[in-house]
Amino acid sequence: MAVSDTQAVAATGRSGGLAVPSPLVILKKYYSVLLLIIVWEVVARLNLVTPFLLPSVSSILKGVYKATLEADLIRDTALTTYRALLSFCVALVIAVPIGISMARIRVIHWFFDPIVSIGFPTPKISFLPIFILWFGLFDRPKIFLATLACTFPIVTATYLGTMGVDKYLLWSARNMGTSENSLLRKVIFPATLPQVLNGAQIAMPISIIVVIVSEMLMGGGGLGNYIMVAQRFADSVSVFAGLLVISVLGYLLQKILEKVRALVLHWHEETQHESK
Amino acid sequence: MENICAIRNLTKVFFVERTGEYVHALDRIDLDLNRSEFLILLGPSGCGKSTLLFMLSGLDHPTSGEITFTEKSHDNKRLTCTVFQEYALFPWRTVIDNVAFGPEMRRVRKRARYREAERYIELVNLTGFETRFPNELSGGMRQRVALARALANDPEVILFDEPLAALDAQTRRVLQTELVSIWSKTKKTFVYVTHSLEEAVLLGERIVLMSSRPGRVKEIIDIADIPRPRSTTNEREVKVLAMLAEHIAAEVDKSMRREREL
């Protein structure tokens, strides 16, 4: 064993686990958000604007707490989470095979490529009226619409990922007698996974946005609906409470996805650098 | 000397769609591979060395002419495996799972293929690194993994396409020595493309000199009788080096002159 080899390995080390950061680290990372909250609280307390236009942060937190006791907010949060996650997962299941086969099969590329290039930039929310006609009023149109919206970024990312699979990997695998089926499962899919997860990270917020906007526009429960109802009753504390929950929800889902990515791609160079 | 592969009258012409031109890469190559030999392919850049390896590996087909192996390939027998300069390891697989890839494709049971992989990992001096991922290894170590992975398929011939070109001089030296030792231990046929004259002299038994494009076999130099370990400062080696240098210079000169004419 050459000395330089051993040193290189010692310097690289193994990737760390998913450690919980200390409060100080959190403070350092999010101080701008904290600062904003403090300024907000001070402005609200000084009565520079009426509480109706800008309720204090503490009263919003109290509002969240009270609404939680009434189980309203919890039900709506659960409903929105369910819709957003289901749409996201269905989109993954649909989009990944489409993306991979677009890159591998000419006919499929020929069929989907124009659909993707026209469909991607179209704001999917504009399909809402049609989806209501087709699928009714409650869960289905919202979930279908969010699924549709999530499909595009995942298809595109998967397609590009599959196209970009290192040709030497394919050559090596073929040279070792890999069947086309194994090539797909054991080489192309894992090689494309980082890109698929990039697409997923773009799709997740889209899913939440589409679900909430359609809840705002058509009711049927959920956080978007919660805010609209509160606004109708001039309950600005509840409006802000709903907003707070939405942003926390979005943040949490994104964080969870990041963790999943780090777990799945523990072999990936990028993940290993991040964890250092 | 047992012949294991005959290349006859092999010609390869590429059609470049973008420009609509034909590229004459290889021209009427005749070459025999002997069992357990260390064959070097040497020639100026673009003379078709990689293309020839590709034809041998079956990943591409000749325009005309043929390649005949005496053994027949089937599901459990690989005729060739390739070690690329780019390593081409599967980054999501650990060292041992990379090495066990070939056996896995042949549906060898997990226990058996790990035992097999372990043997080759030991042969390339990587014991203790089985559970590492490729990006946790240095370039030299990655190339050892690639070699072990090729060996684990037990192919007739191992093809090398400038495998050490991306490594630093010191690591390259170490690996050259190890390659020779692995070659003599495994008795495999090595077909080895290199740019380096020193490498050709240090490693090879026969050196195939190729002309610049279209690639032809210009001369085959037999240096099997130069004793090992070799050194670039011994008298015999120095002589061969000078001869190779002369040939390469002439070929490069020729191709440059031709380019000027175009």
Ligand SMILES: Nc1ncnc2c1ncn2[C@@H]1O[C@H](COP(=O)(O)OP(=O)(O)OP(=O)(O)O)[C@@H](O)[C@H]1O
């Ligand atoms: N797929 C291809 N399509 C068109 N032309 C090709 C293709 N592959 C190789 N060529 C051309 O064939 C010739 C031989 O290429 P090859 O890569 O075999 O050369 P080489 O001897 O390996 O060169 P180097 O030493 O630079 O690696 C080159 O002129 C190259 O441009």
Ligand SMILES: [Mg+2]
């Ligand atoms: Mg080459």
